[in-house]
Amino acid sequence: xKLVKVIGSVTSTIKDDTLKGFKLLMVNTVGTDLRSTxxxxxxxxxxxxxxxxxxxxxxxxxAKQTEATKGKNIDAAIVAKVDRINLEK
Amino acid sequence: xKLVKVIGSVTSTIKDDTLKGFKLLMVNTVGTDLRSTxxxxxxxxxxxxxxxxxxxxxxxxxAKQTEATKGKNIDAAIVAKVDRINLEK
Amino acid sequence: xKLVKVIGSVTSTIKDDTLKGFKLLMVNTVGTDLRSTxxxxxxxxxxxxxxxxxxxxxxxxxAKQTEATKGKNIDAAIVAKVDRINLEK
Amino acid sequence: xKLVKVIGSVTSTIKDDTLKGFKLLMVNTVGTDLRSTxxxxxxxxxxxxxxxxxxxxxxxxxAKQTEATKGKNIDAAIVAKVDRINLEK
Amino acid sequence: xKLVKVIGSVTSTIKDDTLKGFKLLMVNTVGTDLRSTxxxxxxxxxxxxxxxxxxxxxxxxxAKQTEATKGKNIDAAIVAKVDRINLEK
Numbered sequence: 534x535k536l537v538k539v540i541g542s543v544t545s546t547i548k549d550d551t552l553k554g555f556k557l558l559m560v561n562t563v564g565t566d567l568r569s570t571x572x573x574x575x576x577x578x579x580x581x582x583x584x585x586x587x588x589x590x591x592x593x594x595x596a597k598q599t600e601a602t603k604g605k606n607i608d609a610a611i612v613a614k615v616d617r618i619n620l621e622k
Numbered sequence: 623x624k625l626v627k628v629i630g631s632v633t634s635t636i637k638d639d640t641l642k643g644f645k646l647l648m649v650n651t652v653g654t655d656l657r658s659t660x661x662x663x664x665x666x667x668x669x670x671x672x673x674x675x676x677x678x679x680x681x682x683x684x685a686k687q688t689e690a691t692k693g694k695n696i697d698a699a700i701v702a703k704v705d706r707i708n709l710e711k
Numbered sequence: 712x713k714l715v716k717v718i719g720s721v722t723s724t725i726k727d728d729t730l731k732g733f734k735l736l737m738v739n740t741v742g743t744d745l746r747s748t749x750x751x752x753x754x755x756x757x758x759x760x761x762x763x764x765x766x767x768x769x770x771x772x773x774a775k776q777t778e779a780t781k782g783k784n785i786d787a788a789i790v791a792k793v794d795r796i797n798l799e800k
Numbered sequence: 801x802k803l804v805k806v807i808g809s810v811t812s813t814i815k816d817d818t819l820k821g822f823k824l825l826m827v828n829t830v831g832t833d834l835r836s837t838x839x840x841x842x843x844x845x846x847x848x849x850x851x852x853x854x855x856x857x858x859x860x861x862x863a864k865q866t867e868a869t870k871g872k873n874i875d876a877a878i879v880a881k882v883d884r885i886n887l888e889k
Numbered sequence: 890x891k892l893v894k895v896i897g898s899v900t901s902t903i904k905d906d907t908l909k910g911f912k913l914l915m916v917n918t919v920g921t922d923l924r925s926t927x928x929x930x931x932x933x934x935x936x937x938x939x940x941x942x943x944x945x946x947x948x949x950x951x952a953k954q955t956e957a958t959k960g961k962n963i964d965a966a967i968v969a970k971v972d973r974i975n976l977e978k
Binding site for chain 2: 830837
Binding site: 806807808810811812813814815816817819824827838839840841842843852853860861863864873874875876886 | 971
């Protein structure tokens with residue numbers, strides 16, 4: 534999984550039928566300091582996270598194996614909302 | 623998915639039979655400022671996007687699961703045209 | 712596999728059901744000097760490693776094939792604790 | 801797919817049996833200016849391209865799905881020779 | 890495939906059962922000048938290569954399809970020893 538911050542969303546009218554109904558969030562991978570590490574993904578939200586929140590995404594074929602995304606043409610999905618990061622002292 | 627901007631296309635005469643009939647678009651991954659983040663893909667267009675437009679691509683095995691790309695030797699496909707990016711204030 | 716150092720963990724209450732019960736460790740890919748090479752993963756621990764230790768992760772579909780992770784929506788898993796790195800002289 | 805330039809080839813005597821018979825080309829990913837973007841692949845040639853030419857590669861499981869590469873332990877294959885790149889003005 | 894140089898190995902006592910018996914080599918991706926391009930992998934050796942030698946690795950699901958690695962939780966495997974790199978003049 535990758536730790537990401539939700540930074541926005543995208544709106545799309547013309548799209549693959551299987552993408553309909555998903556909230557497509559724009560997320561940024563972040564490191565321990567919660568700053569961007571430079572990678573962006575558009576991920577289908579399967580758990581309900583808000584903008585500015587931290588989350589975990591799965592990518593590739595794993596993104597098509599949640600209850601919500603089975604059989605959908607999705608390769609990035611949010612699977613957890615992150616409450617806290619605990620760093621080694 | 624990755625947010626991309628369509629920047630051109632490629633023409634190919636000698637190619638795998640399963641690639642025939644697809645428009646092969648050259649796309650650039652972009653960040654929130656819509657500037658290139660440095661990655662290029664050649665993606666099969668499955669929804670009809672024009673040059674200069676924003677789109678979403680899927681990569682890997684997901685790219686072979688749209689109606690149009692099933693059984694094709696394709697690992698990058700455009701699955702949505704992006705109308706608007708909504709960024710967190 | 713990727714050589715990583717365990718640098719922390721994440722806590723998540725709202726998450727995909729199949730992620731429940733896993734310790735989700737934050738890891739950093741490292742090179743021969745054991746310094747970060749810049750990539751972070753959140754990996755499900757399947758062997759029991761502690762913070763600050765070196766480990767191996769598998770990613771993608773392989774991460775779903777250990778005894779512990781079969782059928783889970785996991786795309787990064789720790790599969791070995793590393794005792795020693797032996798470098799060519 | 802990735803746009804690449806063929807820059808050479810590798811010779812290997814000791815190798816996995818399924819790799820025998822393939823021309824293993826060394827390729828460089830390129831951007832719109834046809835300069836290297838820094839990634840190298842060794843790709844099995846399935847269409848017949850020469851050194852210095854532009855081509856498209858597929859990677860991952862897709863590389864094992866052409867007529868020539870089915871059942872082979874290959875994760876990068878050349879699937880098209882590129883005649884022309886058409887860039888947005 | 891990726892061109893790599895074998896730079897060492899890792900020793901691990903506590904690990905996934907399916908990893909037992911494999912020599913786990915630390916490898917560095919290299920470019921045409923044989924210098925590191927910055928990526929490290931820990932790869933299961935399936936052909937017998939020594940430290941300092943050049944080799945080809947496959948990654949992802951392909952790494953689980955050699956005779957030696959079928960059914961193993963491995964996502965990077967050495968599949969060829971490279972004798973010579975032939976570069977375009």
